[in-house]
Amino acid sequence: MQSSSRGSSQRLSSMAYPSFRIPTLLISMFATFASFYVAGRLWQDSQNRVYLIKQLDRITGQGQSAISVEDTLKIITCREQHKKLDSLEMELTAARQEGFVSKRLLEINGTYSEGRPLVMIGILTTFGRQKNRDAIRNAWMGSGAALKKLEDGKGIVPRFVIGRSENRGDNQDKDIDRENRLTNDFLILDDHVESKEGLPNKAKLFFAYAADKWDAEFFAKVNDDVYVNIDALGSTLATHLDKPRVYMGCMKSGEVFSEPKNRWYEPEWWKFGDKKSYFRHASGEMYVISRALAKFVSINRFVLRTYAHDDVSAGSWFIGLDVNHVDESKFCCSSWSTGAICAGV
Template sequence: MQSRGSSNRLSSTVVKTPISSLLFSMFATLASIYVAGRLWQDAQNRVHMIKELDRITGLGQSAISVDDTLKIIACREQQKKLTELEMQLATARQEGFGSKSSVDTNDNRSEKRPLVVIGILTKFGHKKNRDAIRKAWIGTGTALKKLENDKGIIARFVIGRSGNHGNSLDKGIDSEHKQTNDFIILENHVESPEEFPKKAKLFFAYAADKWDAEFYAKVNDDIYVNIDALGATLATYVDKPRAYIGCMKSGEVFSELGHKWYEPEWWKFGDKKQYFRHASSEMFVISRALAKFISINKSILRTYAHDDVSVGSWFLGLDVKHIDEAKFCCSSWSSGAICAGV
């Protein structure tokens, strides 16, 4: 038989057990609701963040890596620069600037490349020679222009400046050029006999930069040129990209001081004292590629005592086609000659 105290403890235990279970169930339910709510909120935040990322980057439905983000930033910077350049280009075009090809396209015309640019190397006091050349084979005014337009032959007298810049010699050339408009005046070249090879180099460099011709010719101002024969002959060599055309020779190197053809650096040409193969000075022609070579390297190309030797030396190490053309032997007066001394 149980005691009264035992009965009370049992009753208390029976009463407390259902209450504890109920409280535990309520707590678990609330905890589940809280966790589910947090998970739902996190999911909503993640969706919102992805949508915002998609809206900013415009790259679709999925998140992107750091590398991809950096690439996007770089692309945007390039796009920004491209847009700025396009705006600058549009502004330049409005101000009249544009590439030669675009100008030709807009004008529906293509400019034909000149056949040859002839540099007639002249000197102070040689006006009679120049007038004789104008009368004999290059013409003046409209005739000179017709020679350029119809035959593709550009002819100019080449001269530098006097040692006393701006004196009567310079003024005389300026006045003559104003009347005839047929000079190339080398402003940074001082006229002197020993600087004649340098003058030839500066002419080729200047002409190659100013005119994109097939050929470039050097002629002395005491030479008569048969323009028609020159044009016909050069037309046969257009397919030779590195042509060096002239009356080829290999003359003696003179080491005696005071000799007309004295070469101060004679010792560079070997024990036999013979020059390498080169074209005679009166007249010779080089192709566009060789003229461009001179223009690019003019500051380091060595000149010797004579212009023909100097030019020939520049081509020794190049893959150049030396064309020995008898028609360029100006002193021979051969049949069909292109040039002749006067």
Template sequence: MHSRASSNRLSASAFRSRISLLLLSMFATMASLYVAGRLWQDAQNRVYLINELDRRTGQGQSAISVDDTLKIITCREQHKKFAALEVELSKAREEGFVSKHSSENSGARTKKKILAVIGIITKFGRKKNRDAIRKAWMPTGAALKKLQDEKGIIVRFVIGRSANRGDSMDREIDNENGQTNDFIILNDHIEAPEEQPKKTKLFFIHVVEHWDAEFYAKVNDDVYVNIDALGATLASHLDKPRLYIGCMKSGEVFSEPTHRWYEPDWWKFGDGKSYFRHASGEIYAISNALAQFISINRSILRTYAHDDVSAGSWFIGLDVKYVDEGKFCCSSWSSGSICAAV
């Protein structure tokens, strides 16, 4: 009897052990399927977001989330770094440091990286300002191309179209551009004083879609710029992927309609009526990632009465490196300034 009871207990114990192993195996299988499913779902999500980025950037539809936008931009920045490494590898092959057996598959050499695209925001009836800039600091003709090829800096005047499309004002700009070839003409933008903030947004959208540069700078057409100093300053910040650099300020929000700097949306800035931090509109620059952010989210980024305030509002809440650079304060006349307002 004792032997039979012991045998029964052993059988029951073995049975429970087999049940436990079976349950553990089922749990492990389910866990593996769950993890694999989540990984596959994440991969699908990443593909979907990248496709959405390409589609929305090209068509200007409603934007994806801010977090997803920044993740995709970061991913693209990594791809750019890989591309740069491939260029270095190609150069090493040419110089004999690496075997040339695969050089045939390396493709054409990448052109010199563009450091900055500078857009000079101008208007109808400001040809004298433009000619003064061409004489003072903006190269013309072959020298303009040389600036791009040797220093990686592109400079263009930026203007929209007349409300009466094709009128004398439009023709004057077309004729001037035919002679100088130094304009970015925003065909979908109607020139008007109150549309200046939208024009600035369209400028960043246009340049980031046409030139892959490290930085994009906005300049007014009554500002003189030391291009070499600007290029050197921007080059010193290449390690900052989301850079917003300029003469930073805040200041009072004016609610009186008769005031020069009247802000119709003054009530949105709280009881203190004080602007958030933003760069002076005379000249400022943003990095490639921030320009991409503007392009992707164009439909949800609102504008205020002033273009400098509008630009500052687009970066609120983002992981942005604000650089308050005294050299960008054009009215200070400080030593080493890169600009001067006239």
């Protein structure tokens, strides 16, 4: 009886084991196939992004610009996704080490805690205006340790933007190089010749070169006779971080002057229709564009049109794009008021 009972128990035991092994095996197989599928889709998506970026680099590297606006925006989106993936991977690694402690974008004291700068400010200046630059350094930009603190603490990176003399290497160029060695706060456009007529192209080159060098959230153009309220600028830009394509400033549209003797003469006045009025654009004292738009300018720098004035030119670059035009009175530098971002001096 005992041997018979023992045999029955062994048979029951051997019958019971397969019932537990089969579900486990199926679950393992399903998990393996799912992993292969997800990895394959991610690999394919990354390869597509790499292909698009290589195509863009090949075209722009050859000095060509035969690329549509739609393709340009697609490539910008691909690059943004790629950087977001890299950023998420880094944040995930850091979170694992720190116990998944979340980070706020802007702390209560106004410091910027994200990995990239909040805004890169290009202060367009020219030869013979060192007094203006020194006044800006003393008023709001700072120099040395103060400038470093502004960049690291608030994520605001200001630079004076200037080209080269028509007589390359003359005393004007040497003076700028000497000043830059002392202050280290210039963005020098080596392939731009300084001239009053060249200001629109200078603004375009600033956005193009700055977008290539700094991965900032926003890029601002400022004249060298403008006072900037850094805290007001930072808090205002922080409210627009969720908008991918922002063009922000004191928006206006005025008369197009066709008389050559007029200060604001527009040689191509006939392109603006019978009523001769400019399209909506931000005033030139100070305006801001988001990272995606700065990269758009960088990619299309060889085909973007410039007019007589840099503010009109900048406005023309974004016509036809899905851009959020933000008319912000705080950027109207001609009238100083409480909470204003800028003021002419």
